[in-house]
Amino acid sequence: MRIKILVRLKGQILEPQGKVIEQSLNSLGFTEFSNIRQGKLIELDLPDNISKEEKVQKIDSACKKLLVNDIIEEYEVLG
Amino acid sequence: MSFKSAVITFPGSNCDRDALCYLNDLTKGEVHNIWHEETSLPKVDLVILPGGFSFGDYLRSGAMASKSKIIHEIVKHANDNRYLLGICNGFQILTEIGLLEGALIRNKKLKFLGKNCFIKKKFKNNFNLSIxxxxxxxxxxxxxxxxxxxxxETLNLLKNNEQIAFEYCKGEFSNTEENINGSIEAIAGITNKKKNVLGMMPHPERAYSDFHQSQDGRLIIESLIS
Amino acid sequence: MNEDLILQHGLTLDEFKVIRKYLNRDLSIEELGIFSAMWNEHCCYKTSKKWLKKLPTDNEIVIQGPGENAGVIDLQDNDGIAFKIESHNHPSYIEPFNGSATGVGGILRDIFTMGARPIATLDSIRFGLIETEKTKYLLNGVVNGIGHYGNCIGIPNIGGECEFESTYDFNNLVNAMAVGHVQKDKIFYSKPKSIGGLIVYIGSKTGKDGIHGASMASDVFSEEDEDEKRPSVQVGDPFMEKLLMEGCLELMSSGLIESMQDMGAAGITSSSVEMASKGNVGVCINLDKVPLRQPLSAYEILLSESQERMLAVIDKKNNHKVREILQKWQIDYEVIGEITDTKRVVFESNNKKVVDLPVEIIVDDAPEYDREFYIPRKRKNKDFDFSKIKLEDMINNLLTNLNYLDKSWVFDQYDSTVMGDTIREPGQSSGIVKIHGTQKVIGASTDCNPLYIRINPYEGMKYTVAESYRNLIACNINPLAITNNLNFASPLDPNIMGELVLSIHGLKTAAIKFNTPIVSGNVSLYNQTNEIPIKPTPVIGMVGSNMDLNKINTNKFCEIGNKILILGKQLTKNFSPYLLQDQKITFNICEFNDLEVLDLDFEKKIANCVLELSDLKCIMSCNDISRGGIFSALLKMQYKDMGFKVKVPDPIDLFCEYSAGYVIEIRSKDFEEVTSFLTKKGAEYLEIGEVIKEGIEINSKKFDYFDIMNKYRNDFEKIIS
Structure with missing residues (x-):
């Protein structure tokens, strides 16, 4: 099964990329867009026969060990 | 007693040779170069984690290197009260290992910064004694x-424990910046609580030789040796 | 074979006839692909070869001239210097970040393929007018791409140029130069040594990147094409390149490699054909063995331009050792074929020969054209009206023109001090690095004066070479050799062809006079969009040396109170093209006066004076005078809040261009010695003023130093944002 993990900077950390994207979009006429933040998406395959608990446990562990730096980042497993 | 040191090379390190020259020229002692897959570290006084783009800086700067085989030995070395210096990518690796607090995120202006910067010492430790x-x-x-x-909270801890080693400042002449990359309180380098581990973004190993634009980088090794 | 298919492959029907007749059989689609790649302008120089042959390429210090991945010169002892410049113009226009990044990657591979460790890069980049969003996007992308790749690998960027002109609106230029250090007895060539040697594939897996990129690089663009062409731009992986570089250098220093080729433009096709041709041997390669990133046809594998790949020949007995070293660096490695004695290029796929061609027809019989060219008409002399222009306007015109402003915004995005041997960083007249572990230094500079060359391709090219020469001389670097990157529009236009022919002729004249042979180079033609050609832009990369790093000059002011002298001969105001253009006297290219003939002997004479005075330690700082005249040269010399106070007969003299022009800063106590030396040598000089603290003063008129400096240093970023 395909797993998608969304990693983004924590809300309280200044995220200059989002700010720059927002300015550019606004200057292109997308003035209704605001609060833009940019994150990263990590996709990976896990075997289908893995149990739900094991899946959650494995992903959490991978995130804590490597994929996410919890000083600055947070993550969410999508779908 | 001669000063012994080592430099760790990760795939993508690109200041490892510079750090080796820096140590060779300034310590006059034994200097080892250790590949990241080694599982033992010689007994040395100082280990440098050099600058570069370990593992391509993919995922996060320093993230993959912090999981290398040698890291176990590096942590032991630090716990042994010996000196550990992370420069640039090495600083990033130290925060990823958790030996130093905080994290290093993208420069405020979202651009790579390759230039001279000016720093001064904030709190005294063995790395900046001679400054x-x-x-x-x-x-x-x-x-x-x-x-x-x-x-x-962490910032208060860093201050209370006097862990801030260096901060960015303006230079002597016009057109220099107070805080070049947007760091909190212009922090350029911090130590751990015991002050035997230092991480800093500026590259002292590029400022020590007579032909370099500045020789101020010598002061760090001189501090450790004195 | 279908005519459309032939034309789509960039071959003319006449060219196809030649192939068909030679082979006396039909071609496979893979074979057509091979000819498409190899008979392309980019690979076989079919338009320029006739003229390039006339260039001086040899002297007592040349170890390797054109024809290998890079030229190599002798720097005494066992030190050799490998260097080359190469363009990535079209790819950088389509996708600026990856296009420029892979340009840097390609030129670095050219260097380490020779067994040399890259020690410096320079970049000559040109864009259209900054007023368009497109130019801002291109500038940001290109600078970011160059920085990303070079910084990651850890090779210092020590200089180059960055110019803006409307002629590049739809054809920006990205020329990347690299310099490497090699031990003379450890140079590697593309020629394989033994029949039966294994052909091995080293590096990234092959994907669909850049299929037909080499033919794309020689296409005339039309504006709508951009999106369609996007997928064929290669994506670079500098981390992989760093591993590849360390892995290859380790293999070479361990003596495990016989020869090596970079799989650059036209990928495995070009590298294997070159190997066969250089060694006068054959190659037989099994395409099924090529490491792939995704399923690909034989045709696609042959033409893929995936980056960070090398082809090498090794002795069978070393196979295991080579694999071991590359495993340490986590690099893919596969034996894919062997060197044969057939003098044929054979590619197999699924147990079938998909290509079986004699090397001769691909390489030796490649077309060579003698295209028609026109010589520009003689220009009428014209006197321009300078009466309305005031000193303040002239200064203001420079400070509002990107081409004159401090370009730290660009250079600060490059790592210029990594490797710890950098002596002069970008922004000085030439970049300088030390040869590691010695006292020797290498200086390098890139230059081009497109406006001069547009006015008079022959004389203009002489001025361009002379400017590079002066850039090195100003630092007390002895000029040694040249690499060139000839960027032109379509040679099918006889006027453009004339620019190409005459500028090569000018290059030849200057290179002979300066004893600086051309040891490597690159040609980029068809730089035009919708019939609008770029100005001729043959970029020169000049390399020189000084055996003693303590003798080199700075370009920055040293001490308050020192005297400022001018050497050389001023071009009169009616004959200073950049003055006329940048002071907005005229924009009409037809109105410019012809260039004054550049006296190369005079250039040499003044240069020798500068070198001798530098060795005598009489020169505190020195800068060459180019576009923007003395004023611009002085602005570049400001340092640590030091400025200048000067007096000249007519303020406009400060903005005129020069032949053999240098600003030198000397101590008052050396004034006698310097001036009597110059007089003895018959070199005229002009004493114009002195270095002062925090001030700019011209003919007793005081200007606000910090205001001018603030604009000079910081307005570039404001204008381009």
Missing amino acids: KDNQILQIPVAHNEGNFYCDT
């Missing part, structure tokens, strides 16, 4: 993610 208070050092920086971040 006078208010002495301004000129040392190059070269990084994309050098913007030091930590939460308020």
Whole structure:
């Protein structure tokens, strides 16, 4: 099964990329867009026969060990 | 007693040779170069984690290197009260290992910064003993993610424990910046609580030889040796 | 074979006839692909070869001239210097970040393929007018791409140029130069040594990147094409390149490699054909063995331009050792074929020969054209009206023109001090690095004066070479050799062809006079969009040396109170093209006066004076005078809040261009010695003023130093944002 993990900077950390994207979009006429933040998406395959608990446990562990730096980042497993 | 040191090379390290020359020329002692897959570390006084783009800086700067085989030995070395210095990517690796607080995020202007910067010492430790208070050092920086971040609580701890080693400052002449990359409180380098581990973004190993633009980088090794 | 298919492959029907007749059989689609790649302008120089042959390429210090991945010169002892410049113009226009990044990657591979460790890069980049969003996007992308790749690998960027002109609106230029250090007895060539040697594939897996990129690089663009062409731009992985570089250098220093080729433009096709041709041997390669990133046809594998790949020949007995070293660096490695004695290029796929061609027809019989060219008409002399222009306007015109402003915004995005041997960083007249572990230094500079060359391709090219020469001389670097990157529009236009022919002729004249042979180079033609050609832009990369790093000059002011002298001969105001253009006297290219003939002997004479005075330690700082005249040269010399106070007969003299022009800063106590030396040598000089603290003063008129400096240093970023 395909797993998608969304990693983004924590809300309280200044995220200059989002700010720059927002300015550019606004200057292109997308003035209704605001609060833009940019994150990263990590996709990976896990075997289908893995149990739900094991899946959650494995992903959490991978995130804590490597994929996410919890000083600055947070993550969410999508779908 | 001669001063022994080592430099760790990760795939993608590109200041390892510079760090080796820096140690060779200034310590006059034994200097080892250790590949990241080694599982033992010779008994040395100082280990440098050099600058570069270990593992391509993919995922996060320093993230993959912090999981290398040698890291176990590095942590032991640090716990043994020996000196450990992370420069640039090495600083990023130290925060990823958790030996130092905080994290390094993208520069405020979202651009790589390769230029001379000016720093001065904040709190005294064994890495900056030979530097006078208010002495301004000129040392190059070269990084994309050098913007030091930590939460308020951690920042207070860093201050209370006097862990801030260096901060960015203006130079002697016009057109120099107070805080080149947007770091919290212009932090350029911090130590651990015991002050035997230092991480800094500027590259002292590019400012020591007679032909370099500045020789201020010598002061760090001189501090450790004295 | 279908005519459309032939034309789509960039071959003319006449060219196809030649192939068909030679082979006396039909071609496979893979074979057509091979000819498409190899008979392309980019690979076989079919338009320029006739003229390039006339260039001086040899002297007592040349170890390797054109024809290998890079030229190599002798720097005494066992030190050799490998260097080359190469363009990535079209790819950088389509996708600026990856296009420029892979340009840097390609030129670095050219260097380490020779067994040399890259020690410096330079970049000559040109864009259209900054007023368009497109130019801002291109500038940001290109600078970011160059920085990303070079910084990651850790090779210092020590200089180059960055110019803006409307002629590049739809054809920006990205020329990347690299310099490497090699031990003379450890140079590697593309020629394989033994029949039966294994052909091995080293590096990234092959994907669909850049299929037909080499033919794309020689296409005339039309504006709508951009999106369609996007997928064929290669994506670079500098981390992989760093591993590849360390892995290859380790293999070479361990003596495990016989020869090596970079799989650059036209990928495995070009590298294997070159190997066969250089060694006068054959190659037989099994395409099924090529490491792939995704399923690909034989045709696609042959033409893929995936980056960070090398082809090498090794002795069978070393196979295991080579694999071991590359495993340490986590690099893919596969034996894919062997060197044969057939003098044929054979590719197999699924147990079938998909290509079986004699090397001769691909390489030796490649077309060579003698295209028609026109010589520009003689220009009428014209006197321009300078009466309305005031000193303040002239200064203001420079400070509002990107081409004159400090370009730290660009250079600060590059790591210029990594490797710890950098002596002069970008922004000085030439970049300088030390040869590691010695006292020797290498200086390098890139230059081009497109406006001069547009006015008079022959004389203009002489001025361009002379400017590079002066850039090195100003630092007390002895000029040694040249690499060139000839960027032109379509040679099918006889006027453009004339620019190409005459500028090569000018290059030849200057290179002979300066004893600086051309040891490597690159040609980029068809730089035009919608019939609008770029100005001729043959970029020169000049390399020189000084055996003693303590003798080199700075370009920055040293001490308050020192005297400022001018050497050389001023071009009169009616004959200073950049003055006329940048002071907005005329924009009409037809109105410019012809260039004054550049006296190369005079250039040499003044240069020798500068070198001798530098060795005598009489020169505190020195800068060459180019576009923007003395004023611009002085602005570049400001340092640590030092400025200048000067007096000249007519303020406009400060903005005129020069032949053999240098600003030198000397101590008052050396004034006698310097001036009597110059007089003895018959070199005229002009004493114009002195270095002062925080001030700019011209003919007793005081200007606000910090205001001018603030604009000079910081307005570039404001204008381009």
